[in-house]
Amino acid sequence: MFTEAADPDGEAVLYHCTAGKDRTGWASAALLTALGVPRSTVVRDYLASNRYLTAYNRQARAHLPDAVEDAYEPLLGVRKTYLAASFARVERDYGSFDHYLSSGLRLDSDDLAALRGELLVGEPDP
Template identity: 40%
Template structure:
């Protein structure tokens, strides 16, 4: 089964099934999907989407992003949105607070260019800070971990704008909870550089006419994923809790017994 699902209106829609755990079991296909924003799904995409039997759409975006590019509503699927980025961090990006009159066709990176983000901040430094904070005391991931423990919530699609940072960490947490080793989690994370390569290249070409070389390099840092970003997640978990097992038990109430139940439900 091809991991990447080629919708016309998304660039990074994937089935996270098929990965092997440390003890040789396999994540079932059709339970966990990850994606970038969904607002561009075509009519044909919508037909194909319904065939996936997705029961829960979990959105990590903030109010501005979701108002600018709202998710489709599917009969029989729950739409849940809890921002994965806390308000103090979101304010650093200097985004406008109201998307009522925003152009829904423009990419959020274009909005950030217009608001001077790439002149004021180094994207790579900000991304390292973001990834370090994301897995700790995050209401969005706490809710995600509750949801995945109930079979009637699966298949689950979780997504953000590009499907790489907030979704990348969410996907990492799901896979780690299922017993998938870190090196495989990293493999899933870095796949975004392949799936988004054409889209990111096109966007960079468009923006090159409007920004200087330093800004363009800064934008490039924001668009890609890097091993050190996910390593920051692993490091933050271990620095705070010592190990992954303690992290899941204390952060989410996912004791070894609860994780065993989850694994029996989601692995084959």
């Protein structure tokens, strides 16, 4: 996904998962972090899924038996702790997010520069 998004001759990139919050949420958080977006903004954007999924989750709950509705609650939304656990796992397994990009995703500095060039608008901060 990262290299496709960085391709200046490529098409638009569409990525998703079943509910659009778990794998997609992590992919978006990782992409924004790779672009240098502050963690507070990444978390805020991730948590926005709860707002956008409100109607869907209401419908999903309506079809659940009362006895299991509470058990499904953690599956229907996103929580700050979910994203924090993902970043903590990256830190534990790779030592840093940068090392995750280079060793885990096998992106080099040219890949990251191309990604930033394709997706960021404006002048970089000095």
